[in-house]
Amino acid sequence: xSTIDHFVSESIKKAEIDEYLSKRLQNAGYAGVEIAxxxxxxxxxxxSTKPGLVIGRGGEVIxxxxxxxxxxxxxxxxxxxxxDVPLPELNPYIIASQIASALQRGIxxxxxAFWALERIMKAGALGAEITIRGKLRTNRARHEKFIExxxxxxxxxxxKHLRTAVVSVQLKPGLWGIKVRIxxxxxxxPDKILFKAQPQEKQKAPQEEQEPLGSGxxxxxxxxxxxxxxxxxx
Numbered sequence: 001x002s003t004i005d006h007f008v009s010e011s012i013k014k015a016e017i018d019e020y021l022s023k024r025l026q027n028a029g030y031a032g033v034e035i036a037x038x039x040x041x042x043x044x045x046x047x048s049t050k051p052g053l054v055i056g057r058g059g060e061v062i063x064x065x066x067x068x069x070x071x072x073x074x075x076x077x078x079x080x081x082x083x084d085v086p087l088p089e090l091n092p093y094i095i096a097s098q099i100a101s102a103l104q105r106g107i108x109x110x111x112x113a114f115w116a117l118e119r120i121m122k123a124g125a126l127g128a129e130i131t132i133r134g135k136l137r138t139n140r141a142r143h144e145k146f147i148e149x150x151x152x153x154x155x156x157x158x159x160k161h162l163r164t165a166v167v168s169v170q171l172k173p174g175l176w177g178i179k180v181r182i183x184x185x186x187x188x189x190p191d192k193i194l195f196k197a198q199p200q201e202k203q204k205a206p207q208e209e210q211e212p213l214g215s216g217x218x219x220x221x222x223x224x225x226x227x228x229x230x231x232x233x234x
Contacts, residue, residue, distance in 0.1 A: 017073055021046065022093075024065070028053035031091045032165075041077035044069070049094065051082045089123035092165035092180035099130070099178050100169035109136060109176075113146040116180070120148075124185040127151035134176030141174070151183055161187035 014035055022030050029049030036043050048054050055062050062080055069078050088094045095116050102112040113130045120128040127149030135141050152158040163182045168175055 013073060017044075017069065020069075020072065024068075025054055026097075029085075029088075029094065030097075031085045031088070031094050038079070041079055042075045043079045043081065046080060046082050047085050047091070048082060049085050049088050051084050054082045087123055089119045090125055090163075090182055090184055092163045092182050093167070095120060095130075095182070096165050096167035096178045096180040099132075099180075100167050100176075103169055103171060103176065103178075109144070110146075113144075117146055117148050120182055125149065125182050126185055126187055127183040129179075129181040131179040132176065133179075134171070135173035149183070151181060152189075157187065157189050 017035065018033055021033055024030075025046070025048065028051075031047040031049060033047070034045040036045075046054060053061070054065075056064075062082070066078050066080050069075055069080075085091055085094065099109075099112045099116050102115075103109060109132050113132060116130060117128055128147070129151050130146045131143055132146075133141065133143040136144060152162065161183060163184065165180050167178045167180075169178065170176075
C-alpha cells in the first residue's frame, strides 16, 4: 500500500468511526472524537456534554462501546477516554445537532438559526455562519445562510482557526443539511492591527510667581528697621 492510499484509508476509517459514534451517542451530547495511535493500541478521546451517559453505571457502556469498535473497525485494543466540553456554544457539531433536533420538533428553521447565532456570539465567538439546505419553503431545494461577526472563508487563518461541522436531518419534505462554521475567540490573525494608547502627559499645576532672590529678605529687613525706629524714643 502506497503512502497516499494509507492516509486515504485512515481518513475514511476516522470518518466512519465519527459517524458511528454520532449515531450511537446521540442522546449523550456527542461532540466529536480525537483518534491517536499509541504503543499500546489506539486511543479515542470522545467529547460529550453528558460524559456520565457515555461511561454508564460502573463503566458498562464504555466497555460495550470499546468492544463494538474493536469488532466493527478492526482496531487493536482501543482505549476510550471521555472528556467534557467546556463551552458547548463554541462547538459547531453540538450547535448543528441542536438545530437539527429543533427542526424535528417543528420549529421554523429561521427561528432556530437565529437562536443558535445568538448563543454562539454570546459565548464570545468572533464570527459564525449557519447554512441550512433542503426544501425549505417550496418543492425545489435551496439554501439560506445566516451570518454574524467576522468570518474568513479562505487562507491560512481559515484553515487553522475555523471550526466546521455538518449534520443532516430527515424531515417530511426530505433530507435537510445543516452546516455550522464558528470562529473561536482565541483566533489570532497576522494582519490584525493593534493600536497602543499613548500615555497622557500629566498637567502641571500652575506655579505661583516666584519673587526674585533676596527680595523677601530685603522686605523683612525693612519691616524690622521700621519697627526699631518706632520703638526708639525721638
